[in-house]
Amino acid sequence: MTSNKRITKELAECTTHPPVGITVTLPNDSDLHTWHVILDGPEDSVYAGGKFGLVVKLPTEYPFKAPTITFSTRIYHPNVTNDSPGNICLGLLKSDKWKPSTRLASVLESVRALLEEPQPEDPLEARIADEYRTDRKEFEKNARAYVQRYAKGPVKFDASSAGPADGNASQPGAATATATATGSGGSRT
Amino acid sequence: MADTGDDRDVELGSLSAIFPEIQHPHPDDPYTILLDLPVTPSQAVTVFFPGPVDSAPPQGNDGPPAAGPGQRAAVDSHQLAHLPPLRLEIAFGSKYPAEQPPKASVSTSPPWLPAATIKQLEDDAARLWEDMGRDMVGFAYIDHVQQAAERVFDLVDVNGSLEVDPSYKIAILDYDIQARKAAFDKETYECGVCLEPKKGSACHKMLDCGHVFCVACLQDFYEAAIKEGNVAAVRCPAPSCAREREKAAGSSGKKRKKPRTYINPSELLQIPIDPETVKRYVDIKYKLELEADKNTIYCPRSWCGGAARSKKRKKPEGLELAEVEEESGSEDDDIDDGDQAEAEGKSKPYKAPDSLLAICEDCDFAFCSRCRQSWHGEYVLCAPPAEKGQPSAEENATLEYLRYYTTPCPTCSVPAQKTMGCNHMICARCQTHFCYLCAAWLSEDNPYSHFNEDSKGNKTSCYGRLWELELGDGDDVGHNFAGGPVHAPHPAPAPAPAPAPVPAQRVIPEIEEPDDDDDDNEDHNRNGRGRDNHGARDVRAAAGPALEAHADGGQVGIAREGPLVLRIAANRPAAPARGGAARRGGGRGAAAAVGAQQQQGRNQRGGAARGAAAQRGWRGRGANNNNNNNNNNPAGRGPRRREVPDVGGDFVLAPADQEWVRQFVQLALNDQEDILLMMEDDEGADI
Numbered sequence: 001m002t003s004n005k006r007i008t009k010e011l012a013e014c015t016t017h018p019p020v021g022i023t024v025t026l027p028n029d030s031d032l033h034t035w036h037v038i039l040d041g042p043e044d045s046v047y048a049g050g051k052f053g054l055v056v057k058l059p060t061e062y063p064f065k066a067p068t069i070t071f072s073t074r075i076y077h078p079n080v081t082n083d084s085p086g087n088i089c090l091g092l093l094k095s096d097k098w099k100p101s102t103r104l105a106s107v108l109e110s111v112r113a114l115l116e117e118p119q120p121e122d123p124l125e126a127r128i129a130d131e132y133r134t135d136r137k138e139f140e141k142n143a144r145a146y147v148q149r150y151a152k153g154p155v156k157f158d159a160s161s162a163g164p165a166d167g168n169a170s171q172p173g174a175a176t177a178t179a180t181a182t183g184s185g186g187s188r189t
Numbered sequence: 190m191a192d193t194g195d196d197r198d199v200e201l202g203s204l205s206a207i208f209p210e211i212q213h214p215h216p217d218d219p220y221t222i223l224l225d226l227p228v229t230p231s232q233a234v235t236v237f238f239p240g241p242v243d244s245a246p247p248q249g250n251d252g253p254p255a256a257g258p259g260q261r262a263a264v265d266s267h268q269l270a271h272l273p274p275l276r277l278e279i280a281f282g283s284k285y286p287a288e289q290p291p292k293a294s295v296s297t298s299p300p301w302l303p304a305a306t307i308k309q310l311e312d313d314a315a316r317l318w319e320d321m322g323r324d325m326v327g328f329a330y331i332d333h334v335q336q337a338a339e340r341v342f343d344l345v346d347v348n349g350s351l352e353v354d355p356s357y358k359i360a361i362l363d364y365d366i367q368a369r370k371a372a373f374d375k376e377t378y379e380c381g382v383c384l385e386p387k388k389g390s391a392c393h394k395m396l397d398c399g400h401v402f403c404v405a406c407l408q409d410f411y412e413a414a415i416k417e418g419n420v421a422a423v424r425c426p427a428p429s430c431a432r433e434r435e436k437a438a439g440s441s442g443k444k445r446k447k448p449r450t451y452i453n454p455s456e457l458l459q460i461p462i463d464p465e466t467v468k469r470y471v472d473i474k475y476k477l478e479l480e481a482d483k484n485t486i487y488c489p490r491s492w493c494g495g496a497a498r499s500k501k502r503k504k505p506e507g508l509e510l511a512e513v514e515e516e517s518g519s520e521d522d523d524i525d526d527g528d529q530a531e532a533e534g535k536s537k538p539y540k541a542p543d544s545l546l547a548i549c550e551d552c553d554f555a556f557c558s559r560c561r562q563s564w565h566g567e568y569v570l571c572a573p574p575a576e577k578g579q580p581s582a583e584e585n586a587t588l589e590y591l592r593y594y595t596t597p598c599p600t601c602s603v604p605a606q607k608t609m610g611c612n613h614m615i616c617a618r619c620q621t622h623f624c625y626l627c628a629a630w631l632s633e634d635n636p637y638s639h640f641n642e643d644s645k646g647n648k649t650s651c652y653g654r655l656w657e658l659e660l661g662d663g664d665d666v667g668h669n670f671a672g673g674p675v676h677a678p679h680p681a682p683a684p685a686p687a688p689a690p691v692p693a694q695r696v697i698p699e700i701e702e703p704d705d706d707d708d709d710n711e712d713h714n715r716n717g718r719g720r721d722n723h724g725a726r727d728v729r730a731a732a733g734p735a736l737e738a739h740a741d742g743g744q745v746g747i748a749r750e751g752p753l754v755l756r757i758a759a760n761r762p763a764a765p766a767r768g769g770a771a772r773r774g775g776g777r778g779a780a781a782a783v784g785a786q787q788q789q790g791r792n793q794r795g796g797a798a799r800g801a802a803a804q805r806g807w808r809g810r811g812a813n814n815n816n817n818n819n820n821n822n823p824a825g826r827g828p829r830r831r832e833v834p835d836v837g838g839d840f841v842l843a844p845a846d847q848e849w850v851r852q853f854v855q856l857a858l859n860d861q862e863d864i865l866l867m868m869e870d871d872e873g874a875d876i
Contacts, residue, residue, distance in 0.1 A: 005383060005384075005385070009384045010384070064410050064422075096421050096422070098422075099425075099426050099430070100426040101381030101402070101426045101428060106428070
């Protein structure tokens, strides 16, 4: 109850005064708990020009429980699992760090900040993190390639249609991914 | 009253419109008004209370009370936004305004305002009246006082601090809290959780950080978190609240490394959270604290599992509301210790405690923190852990003691230990009358016949032994038993001095003595001779049969003593002289030989005799059993009696063999042969 009221407010806030580079839509008007977000790759990052789909799932206990956010668009990033759905390692979303008065707008801004500044010391993809630290050029090349391949067309929120597995991208991360996200990001489009 | 020509009515009318809170303190005088003016400084004032509370009684309050010791004054200072209000009473006399100024009187409760200031404020009324050209001055005066109040009557010094007599401290601080609360309640806040605007009265301001949330959200959030056991979430719901405070603390140069993020139980109760939930919160927090501490020692009792007491932490008490408050009061002091302990715990994974003694804070069980057995003292090596199902050495010792120094009630089997008196016992539990020596049932009507000859001249094994063990059975019993006869009616034939008595101790206080002391004494006297004769030889004689007739007329007879036990009287047990027994006795028993003599005086069986008896051990008992074998005597109960080392005893077997056979038979009779295996080790050392 509190939950729905608050979500409505937050949604209104995010749609009327959206944070920079973030577009929020509600895929299903009757379900306030699933949001679709389009994240524009930050201009000064390797992800510039890409449009990334995020699926935000709000638990029924929201805001007492943290939302889960997954990339439905594949992205080459140390803190996002290189699979579908792309789970995000974001401190403030961890259950022991979540604070109920954290707003989704600021969560989404944090996600965008993560694209600007990856956190390789706390990686979900150890290989990409290593590459980011040791061979920045190669990392940037791979990240741009991913943007070209996956983040240029119309944004898809159905994780299964995130595109074919890339031969280029070996996926050691699948093993290290902690898979905290529920569901696959929803099939409503 | 309403005199249209009276200027006062006009003035009071407008004043009442401006200050609707105006009161009339005297119902019969409409021209005296009373007004409370809040003293709310435009900037918070640092109020300090110099000196000890008992120093200066409120006298002028003008200067600082001289009694204050040195400069400790500034220590006790508080930032206050509200001071107790000014009470202003103005009387407009009948000649006002034309000829008479209004008479003002000013007071505060408590009287924190210096008398000089009050005087000046009061005089201002007349002065203003004069300045106004002796006209209606009511509003101008009130406004003047209000402005003065805003400046705290110019009492604040350049540093923005105000000195107030310490005896008003509590009242002034209380007022500030209440006024702040009232101001808070009137405000509107947007709750960061539900994002709704809420009145302050429906909100809670976090004590540590000052963030404001609505009570409903805090309740929902904290109660859900505590219900799930997620006590870590019980903190300020504002994002990065802790970090901000950390920064603030760091910039202010404070030493504290980490500001506290968790919320005190007392604050939860203030919100309010249901006390049951708060209790759960406290319990879980404490449990986590225990688990985080690698030095925590847990109680070895399987049904308890509490933690051992520790200086580092304090177990939360039941969590009555008052105790929570108390706990929170000392919380601040405890925190540094806690941090320190935490840091210690991290740097040193395990630190052996200073003492091995650990006491469970739940069940008060004292145990050794190393071997987890009940406390054995600092200077005793830890015993190896007992195997499951095997009784420990201590338990065996208890069982052994029970076998030696108690007689089971023949009806309910409760072990009974005689602390003093005759051998006619009444079970405290089931009221069965029985013989302490052989555990035979005794007739309620004539219990003493058991100790006498019956009509056919038969004698039981307990013939003449009513008063054996009069001072009690077992270690340290009987001597100081209050009210019991402790000395012998007979002259003691053997004048060996008894060692100093040891304090009485009733191990199993289940048995009460029969009241009829007279009867006992009669019996006692009648049987005196025979008893003494017996006593000389077998004070602790068991029901073992003597194969030869005793010279003392100890004729072998058979008597039915109870429904189940067939007794064969034996006046003369064949007790071997047992050096081993004496050795076992250690210091207490003096010497077995002396003990033998002392037995002659029944009532003088003091410590020495008892010491000797205590030494009898398995050997003495076995000696009888050895003989019993031949008679198929079910002497399971009887032979637990003490035995006097008797130099004239017969020897049938080599002592070592005897020993073993005795033990075995004895135990077999009790279905306890298995104990023999364990006992053999111990006994072996003695033999």
